[in-house]
Amino acid sequence: MSFRREAHVPKGGPDGGDGGHGGNVVLVADAQKSSLIDFRFKHHFKATRGTHGKGSKMHGSRGEDLILPVPVGTIVRTYDEDAGQAGQLIADLSHDGERVIVAEGGHGGRGNTHFVTSTRRAPAFAELGEPAQEGWIELEMKLLADAALVGMPSVGKSSLIAKMSAAKPKIADYPFTTLSPNLGVATAGDESFVLADVPGLIEGAHEGKGLGHEFLRHIERSALIVHVVDITGGFEGRDPIKDYEIITHELAQHADELASRPRIIVANKADALPEGDERIQALAERVRADSVAAAGGDEFAESRICPKLFVVSALTGAGIDALKAAIASKVSALRAQAAEDAESTEEFDRVWQLAREKRDEAFMVTPEGAGAWRVAGRQVERMVVQTDWDNEEAVLFLQHRMRRLGVDDALAEAGARSGDEVRICEVAFDYESADATEDMFAELDL
Ligand SMILES: Nc1nc2c(ncn2[C@@H]2O[C@H](COP(=O)(O)OP(=O)(O)OP(=O)(O)O)[C@@H](O)[C@H]2O)c(=O)[nH]1
Ligand SMILES: [Mg+2]
Structure with a gap:
């Protein structure tokens, strides 16, 4: 608050400037x-x-x-x-x-x-x-990779990312070697994509088993799932088809979107498979059947999520180039799709801002014992804390603003009577019915 003071000007007008806004x-x-x-x-x-x-x-x-x-x-x-x-x-x-x-x-x-x-x-x-x-x-x-390597522990996910990109993750022959995701950039021709090596999932992962929730969350944002199966069944002699089903089930149970996420299936460790082994054939048939099912029973239609099988060896590098090319081409198609659906930036500010403003304007009148009312709401409370209570004029101005916001009407509606106490934050007012204040405001030209 300030008034102009100049020599020879007897009664200067008000000239107090505004305070600056605080930073965001x-x-x-x-x-x-x-x-x-x-x-x-x-x-x-x-x-x-x-x-x-x-x-x-x-x-x-x-x-x-x-x-x-x-x-x-x-x-x-x-x-x-x-x-x-x-x-x-x-x-x-x-x-x-x-x-x-x-x-x-x-x-x-x-x-x-x-x-x-x-x-x-x-x-x-x-x-x-x-x-x-x-x-x-x-x-x-959340991880932002184009494609995520997903599978049981020890199937060779880290070995694959090491082979396909410059990433150097730890590789070892015991489960859960990888405990946090590794990212790598892979290139195929003139396309490149970000690949994530996600920690291994086990049966029950969607219920949180083996840190399943945490690991599954990393997969949510990858547009493409690269599902890796150890075709040899690993040290425990597991059945690759059973493993394939378990992971498919865990993904679907975790979130509906994961059930329908596009995917590529990889049969790894083909180098270690005995000559004439039928497991690759069996898995290929299974994947093909799932692919047809995903395409809605049409054997020739390629649906968006069609799984495809790639047989590779992270050890010898066999089949790796073909796998990389397939991931790159799928990723680029998915990116084009995503760009089409993309929402514009800055949207969040506006949405959040609107929600906040709406919330701030609202206030609530609640009785607090006989003859006392509490008015609570962001904006009303803000008006109260912005008021200089030592200044009578400022207080009157506040009452006027509250009236405009509808606080008086709301109090009357709730049953407040002249003389009741109205509490806002730490401050208490006397409630005056509208007729009484009308004259007072008129007098003050408010
Ligand atoms: N013979 C053979 N062994 C492989 C191949 N790929 C990986 N391995 C071996 O399989 C074991 C597990 O490999 P990792 O790459 O650590 O497997 P992972 O899927 O990352 O395992 P977790 O991080 O525990 O989930 C290691 O001993 C690798 O050397 C392969 O193509 N052929
Ligand atoms: Mg690993």
């Missing part, structure tokens, strides 16, 4: 980032505040936004600290550069020049700045 906290998907490690130990992030407005109509400056880069593929949710669990989805940042404001800076308070009317030439009050939003969010990074 913004998450931006950044292709350079590969993990959320920056958030592992540091949990508190704060944008800078705006500065105060000054006399001579000088506005305060805006606080700077705090930009937090996160990997592409980060999912942002609200987090309820008391319940210890994630809530509503805020954004799914799946494209480079996509951004979302997760905490908005408070609005700067408006200076007294704003409250001038024809009869109130010298408003002696200004608004206080709005407190910033604060809250917890949960960040989850």
Whole structure:
């Protein structure tokens, strides 16, 4: 609040500038980032505040936004600290550069020049700045690979990614050698794709067995599933067809979308198969039958999800080039499809912003004992905290704003009577029925 003061000008007008808005906290998907490690130990992030407005109509400056880069593929949710669990989805940042404001800076308070009317030439009050939003969010990074190598432990998934890309994962002859996914970039001709080596799944994975939930989640975002089967049955002499069925079942049980996800089947370790072994033939027939079923019984139609069998050896490299070419061509078709369905960036900001505004405008009137009412709601509460309580004019202005928001009507409807106590945040008012306040506001030209 400020009035102009100049020599020779006896009665200067109001000239208090507005306070600057606080900065926002913004998450931006950044292709350079590969993990959320920056958030592992540091949990508190704060944008800078705006500065105060000054006399001579000088506005305060805006606080700077705090930009937090996160990997592409980060999912942002609200987090309820008391319940210890994630809530509503805020954004799914799946494209480079996509951004979302997760905490908005408070609005700067408006200076007294704003409250001038024809009869109130010298408003002696200004608004206080709005407190910033604060809250917890949960960040989850989902793998963004074009294709995921999926299968039982020890079938040779890591050996395959090592053969197809420059990735150097640990390879060993015991199950669960891989405990977190490995990514590799593979090239076939002039196409390249990102391949993920996902930890092995076992029967019951969809119920969480063997960290199944965690491992299955990594597969959700890969457009193509490369299902690897150890055609020798491994050290335990398992039946490759049974293994194939188990994984197919686990994927379908985990999520409907995974049941219908396009896939390529790989029979690995063909080098170790005894001459004349019939297991490849048996698996090929099974895959073919599934393929026909997926195509809706039409033997010649190639449906989107048609599984196909490739026989390879990660050890000798046999069949690897053909497999790579098949993955590359399928991935490029799926990418074209995805680009067609892609939603535009920035959408999240708008959706989340609208939801927030809607939520903020709402308020609730609840009785709190005889003759007392509580009004709760983001915007009403914000108006109250932005009011300078030592200033009578500011308080009257607040009452006027609340009336416009419909608080008075809602109170009357709920049954409030003149003299009742109305509580908002830590503040209590006396409720006056509309007729009583009408005259008062008229007098003040509010
Ligand atoms: N003979 C033969 N052995 C293979 C082949 N591919 C992988 N192996 C062996 O199979 C064992 C398991 O290989 P990995 O690549 O670690 O298997 P994985 O599927 O990544 O296993 P997990 O990470 O435990 O799920 C290792 O001893 C490999 O050397 C192959 O084509 N032929
Ligand atoms: Mg592995």
